Amino acid sequence: MxxxxxxxxxxxxxxxxxxxxxxxxxxxxxxxxxxxxxxxxxxxxxxxxxxxxxxxxxxxxxxxxxxxxxxxxxxxxxxxxxxxxLEDVILALGRWGFHDMGEPAEDDVITPDSMSMTFRTAFRPVSAETLPPTIYDTHLRDFSLRLEVDRAALHVTRLDGSDAESSPAGRPRLAFETGPSIHKLISGDLTPAEALRRREVAVLTGDANLLDRFATTFNLRPAA
Incomplete structure (x- = not known):
């Protein structure tokens, strides 16, 4: 011992x-x-x-x-x-802790790895498998992540300038810019329409209506 x-x-x-x-x-x-x-x-x-x-x-x-x-x-x-x-443990802890996060402190950091795990935590495969495969390019402060959703599968990668414009043929792609307020969208505190109207999210390329699909695919609302 x-x-x-x-x-x-x-x-x-x-x-x-x-x-x-x-x-x-x-x-x-x-x-x-x-x-x-x-x-x-x-x-x-x-x-x-x-x-x-x-x-x-x-x-x-x-x-x-x-x-x-x-x-x-x-x-x-x-x-x-x-x-x-430990993956399931970490994801469960992330879901549990998410609802007590509150607003970020001025000196709180957001890293590519922490956001990658946030998206994995928020991913709803049961919802995603009913929707067409979609790519979401999320630009957060000093880094960008690509979320490739193919039915019940999610693949998260870092984006750089050379591949930000490319995407597999036949898949719709939504690129948007946001910040810590992305947490409000995936928590359900903001609807996609509200996030756009309040400029918490700015669509860069693609159909803005895909933000509704994003909010269905990635959400951490407590179970009813």
Missing amino acids: SARSYGQYCGVATAVDLVGERWALLIVRDLLVGARRYSDLKEGLPRIPTNILSARLKELQAAGIVRRVPFAHGLIYTLTEFGQG
């Missing part, structure tokens, strides 16, 4: 023993988006002290949740199969 163990024979206690330290679940969150170098993790978690990041990575490796593997000219961190099993 480790010095920090709760000493209880319980699945919840064991889980908290493994990933209950501060920052651990946010490291897992970012690695669920994809493999990351140490510098990538530090960039995505700008407030984490470097010694804490190093310590958490070592702890997660020792627990069999994260592994470090050679890549190109360095090393990257990735989740093990055991670590990937």
